[in-house]
Amino acid sequence: MIAPPGSVTEVSVINxxxxxxxxxxxxxxxxxPGNEHMNVPxxxxxxxxxxxxxxxxxxxxxxxxxxxxxxxxxxxxREHIKITMDQDVIESLDQHGIAPGDVEAxxxxxxxxxxxxxxxxxxxxxNIVVGPGFSKAYMPGYPLGKDSSILESDYSGxxxxxxxxxxxxxxxxxxxxxxxxxFGDGSFYVLDAPGHTIGHVCGLxxxxxxxxxxxxxxxxxxxxxxxxxxxxxxxxPDTITPDPFARRGVRSCPGAAFERYLANIGKxxxxxxxxxxxxxxxxxxxxxxxxxxxxxxxxxxxxxxxxVFVILAHDDSIRHxxxxxxxxxxxxxxxxxxxxxxxxFLKDFLSIEQPVVDGIGSR
Numbered sequence: 001m002i003a004p005p006g007s008v009t010e011v012s013v014i015n016x017x018x019x020x021x022x023x024x025x026x027x028x029x030x031x032x033p034g035n036e037h038m039n040v041p042x043x044x045x046x047x048x049x050x051x052x053x054x055x056x057x058x059x060x061x062x063x064x065x066x067x068x069x070x071x072x073x074x075x076x077x078r079e080h081i082k083i084t085m086d087q088d089v090i091e092s093l094d095q096h097g098i099a100p101g102d103v104e105a106x107x108x109x110x111x112x113x114x115x116x117x118x119x120x121x122x123x124x125x126x127n128i129v130v131g132p133g134f135s136k137a138y139m140p141g142y143p144l145g146k147d148s149s150i151l152e153s154d155y156s157g158x159x160x161x162x163x164x165x166x167x168x169x170x171x172x173x174x175x176x177x178x179x180x181x182x183f184g185d186g187s188f189y190v191l192d193a194p195g196h197t198i199g200h201v202c203g204l205x206x207x208x209x210x211x212x213x214x215x216x217x218x219x220x221x222x223x224x225x226x227x228x229x230x231x232x233x234x235x236x237p238d239t240i241t242p243d244p245f246a247r248r249g250v251r252s253c254p255g256a257a258f259e260r261y262l263a264n265i266g267k268x269x270x271x272x273x274x275x276x277x278x279x280x281x282x283x284x285x286x287x288x289x290x291x292x293x294x295x296x297x298x299x300x301x302x303x304x305x306x307x308v309f310v311i312l313a314h315d316d317s318i319r320h321x322x323x324x325x326x327x328x329x330x331x332x333x334x335x336x337x338x339x340x341x342x343x344x345f346l347k348d349f350l351s352i353e354q355p356v357v358d359g360i361g362s363r
Contacts, residue, residue, distance in 0.1 A: 006181075007186055008187055017085045020083070056106045132194075225344075232304075233303060273349075
């Protein structure tokens, strides 16, 4: 049993923007030839429990992103990140009859600009829920905190609720995770997931009952599924189905090329393709490498269950598999989305796979 018995929460995913030309080496290594940069979406999740209480997990990027704090503007310029806005989360909700005042809380996986959005667009009664250490590390926001990456307006007038995972009220053990039972009905847990930043959290949503299925909202615990797959719980299969390269007439491809690549970098078929970079030059991209690695191990533990579907905040590989808001993700298992998405991230690995697979794929 992954979690104690509980209710179901409806969950939908919204994409707010794309971040392009992000240097991969800052977030994961080694680099796959031909994939030196990431082009990624920024997902927001809308949760609605059976009492119609509404919560947002992350806010993506604010529409007027050039009003971000000077420290964030500097980061975007230094990294030469290109931004393409899709639609602000407020606009997406409004199109389907959900007003900002209908949202009781915003759970922020962490403070980065592509997750925190613009909470000032929500009324003061909308709470902001954050992980441990957030307030001390990032508040006050800019301009009072001149070097802060968040803005004073992000939280001004609102109640900021910082979860104490070392306490007892509402805290539940979810396998290797400490979780906060947000609604109190076992349908949505905020998970302690430190490492990437101070106060980073993930989410676990119960999507169906009898049988139980869950959606794990990974935030930035990883930036690519190759940071936690393969694993002991999900080793690289002999045959990868469907074909991650979507080649015409090809149903699957052998895992041999990927296994050989792993061997060349000193890994087995039960170890991830990527690791978090170590070194002072990467410190601004991962607060604590040891804690981040431990969070990834906990992620792998739940990823080993067939009734858990992990979606990272920037997982482009599932963008053409799942359905977006106003539709929901709750029937993901019945529709096979977890299986379809498990190895879909290998679409970016064609440069290491091509020499071995040409002419070998199952047809």
